[in-house]
Amino acid sequence: xxxxxFRYGKIxxxxxxxxxxxxxxxxxxxxxxxxxGLGSNARALGMGNSYIALSDDASASFFNPAGxxxxxxxxxxxxxxxxxxxxxxxxxxxxxxxxxxxxxxNRVSFAFPFPTVRGSLVFGxxxxxxxxxxxxxxFDGFNSGPTSRIQSLLNTNVPYDLYLTDDDNNTPIMGLLNxxxxxxxxxxxxxxxxxxxxxxxKNLFIGVNVNIISxxxxxxxxxxxxxTQNIYQGETAAGYSDTDDFKTFYLNNIxxxxxxxxxxxxxxxxxxxxxxxxxxTLQFPKTFVIKEKFDVAGRSIFGTGFIAELxxxxxxxxxEFDIVTxxxxxxxxxINFRGLVFSVQxxxxxxxxxxxxxxxxLTPQYIASVNKDIKDQLRTTFNINTGIEYTIPQxxxxxxxxxxxxxxxxxxxxxxxxxxxxTGGIGFxxxxxxxxxxxxxxxxxxxxxxxxGNGESRTFQDIVVHQFILTSxxxx
Amino acid sequence: xxNFNKYFSLLLVFILPGCYTIIWSPGMEFPGEDNHPSTSxxxxxYYYGQYYDFYxxxxxxxxxxxxxxxxxxxxxxxxxxxxxxxxxxxxxTTSSDREIITTSSPSRSSGNWHNTDNSKDNSGRQNDSQxxxxxxxxxxxxxxxxxxxxxxxxxxxxxxxxxxxxR
Numbered sequence: 001x002x003x004x005x006f007r008y009g010k011i012x013x014x015x016x017x018x019x020x021x022x023x024x025x026x027x028x029x030x031x032x033x034x035x036x037g038l039g040s041n042a043r044a045l046g047m048g049n050s051y052i053a054l055s056d057d058a059s060a061s062f063f064n065p066a067g068x069x070x071x072x073x074x075x076x077x078x079x080x081x082x083x084x085x086x087x088x089x090x091x092x093x094x095x096x097x098x099x100x101x102x103x104x105x106n107r108v109s110f111a112f113p114f115p116t117v118r119g120s121l122v123f124g125x126x127x128x129x130x131x132x133x134x135x136x137x138x139f140d141g142f143n144s145g146p147t148s149r150i151q152s153l154l155n156t157n158v159p160y161d162l163y164l165t166d167d168d169n170n171t172p173i174m175g176l177l178n179x180x181x182x183x184x185x186x187x188x189x190x191x192x193x194x195x196x197x198x199x200x201x202k203n204l205f206i207g208v209n210v211n212i213i214s215x216x217x218x219x220x221x222x223x224x225x226x227x228t229q230n231i232y233q234g235e236t237a238a239g240y241s242d243t244d245d246f247k248t249f250y251l252n253n254i255x256x257x258x259x260x261x262x263x264x265x266x267x268x269x270x271x272x273x274x275x276x277x278x279x280x281t282l283q284f285p286k287t288f289v290i291k292e293k294f295d296v297a298g299r300s301i302f303g304t305g306f307i308a309e310l311x312x313x314x315x316x317x318x319x320e321f322d323i324v325t326x327x328x329x330x331x332x333x334x335i336n337f338r339g340l341v342f343s344v345q346x347x348x349x350x351x352x353x354x355x356x357x358x359x360x361x362l363t364p365q366y367i368a369s370v371n372k373d374i375k376d377q378l379r380t381t382f383n384i385n386t387g388i389e390y391t392i393p394q395x396x397x398x399x400x401x402x403x404x405x406x407x408x409x410x411x412x413x414x415x416x417x418x419x420x421x422x423t424g425g426i427g428f429x430x431x432x433x434x435x436x437x438x439x440x441x442x443x444x445x446x447x448x449x450x451x452x453g454n455g456e457s458r459t460f461q462d463i464v465v466h467q468f469i470l471t472s473x474x475x476x
Numbered sequence: 477x478x479n480f481n482k483y484f485s486l487l488l489v490f491i492l493p494g495c496y497t498i499i500w501s502p503g504m505e506f507p508g509e510d511n512h513p514s515t516s517x518x519x520x521x522y523y524y525g526q527y528y529d530f531y532x533x534x535x536x537x538x539x540x541x542x543x544x545x546x547x548x549x550x551x552x553x554x555x556x557x558x559x560x561x562x563x564x565x566x567x568x569t570t571s572s573d574r575e576i577i578t579t580s581s582p583s584r585s586s587g588n589w590h591n592t593d594n595s596k597d598n599s600g601r602q603n604d605s606q607x608x609x610x611x612x613x614x615x616x617x618x619x620x621x622x623x624x625x626x627x628x629x630x631x632x633x634x635x636x637x638x639x640x641x642x643r
Contacts, residue, residue, distance in 0.1 A: 056518070056531060070531070072531065072532055072533060072534040072535065073530075073533065073534065073535040074535050113534070113535065114499050114500075115500040115506070115507055115534070116498060116499050116500060116507065117499070117500050117504060117507050118496065118497060118498045119496045119498060120497060198497050199496055199497050201496050202496060274517055274519075274520060277518065336519070338523050339523035391519075391523065391524050391525070393521075393523055393524055393525030393527075394525065396525055396526050396527065429526055429527060429530055432526045432529045432530050435530065475530060475535075
């Protein structure tokens, strides 16, 4: 690393700046935890997750805790989840594709109905995964514009430390670089949920759950800018001849979240004889307590063979903050007619009410500015789920189908950015005690991301997700 | 705290009507086929086959009802032995346990009945009875004397000190 007193003083400033630029908390972080996941029940997913008005198994801890009141037998259930995330990216006229997948145990639940003379009282304990962070992105294209990531980082010490500027922080690089990279995200939000439901009036069930959140999120980002057209032949850092013939700038970010938190939900479910059910849930704000570690590595390579690297200790950062999600109100209705169950539900979430709080290592002014961005950039969403199930009683087989949408929480996103899922599934029962359900969901939507600036280095992404859930239920 | 109160109040609104449900407890008739909760079955057996039982058949109907014999209510005062042992020799007795004491008028001529109340009943049987009761004394005691001694025994054997010579 080059040394001068002027630059030495700037290192401290750079460490501070890096917190607010490269690792700065932003709206995307809030959306990441605020978007609801797909849950952990194959029967529900097969029916388009339209399950608030059914919820007659231990997955009620996720959909509608009042559904526990419908259980008459003890239940032990669990399941596996497989997700494959496929991203077709168009970047500066060039297409790239990437895939990321994960398999995990997504639920273990137990429910215990108390013997009753009248009514119903049921308690449940569940460990279940609600959100899977598995994503991926790859991009590769020549940016003929006058911008670059190097230039966008001139307010930090990164270009200076990598000999991409002179001693006065001026760089000869003015875009015209090939930009490529990939981002791989993984992790999940998991929950320990204690639920209870009671039949408060004949056929009217009230349930509540208290949820302890745990989870992890990891994002690994590799980013390259290459002088593929050999434009920058001279000294990159004036006065340092080793920096002749700039070849490559490389930046690696690792973002690691340790997630904790809690929330609660209350639900109501009313059964109209054997014909229909109506469900209503109120999700109280979830508080996510996030401990973040951010690590940056980088290097620049020159035609002279000289390689400059960042001192990672200068670019390591740890902060803590809370993200609080808004209330979520949801209602659903299901009808039962001759072996056919049709279910529909809707939910409303006002994402503008999300907020950051209790930050350690971030100034109150910065947190306030992010919260303002949330209000400016996000909106209220309305999601619709529909599902259908037909039971063939002679062979105890169930066939399912469903469709649902998750509206993009970003204010100006078109409808193509809404997440859409088409689902299907089967289920069968043996000996009146063991139920096996398998569901498949195909999700698709569009989105975009910026490597820097606003539209200067943008990836347009077509995403297709394939998800399988296998659930086994034992009732005794 | 303000939010907590709001949420708690909201929760109470939902929970308070919960008295519809009656949980079985020992001493109650165990819910069986005839009296188990009658929530409407969403999945009837005609269209859903075994799924009916999967969803609607309570687990406690598959087990033998626990034997809960009605416990006969115990009353100590029906047990003469225990009642006597418990209630004697430890202080005062209650007034209702006391017998009515009739004391005869003092008289110089012993052996004759002067009590007008008893004159009509001055039969040999009554006399025999009194004599049997006072056989140890060897005197022709009166009913009042006998009763007085008996009751004094009960009255004064109270675990406290006796008064010397006055008994």
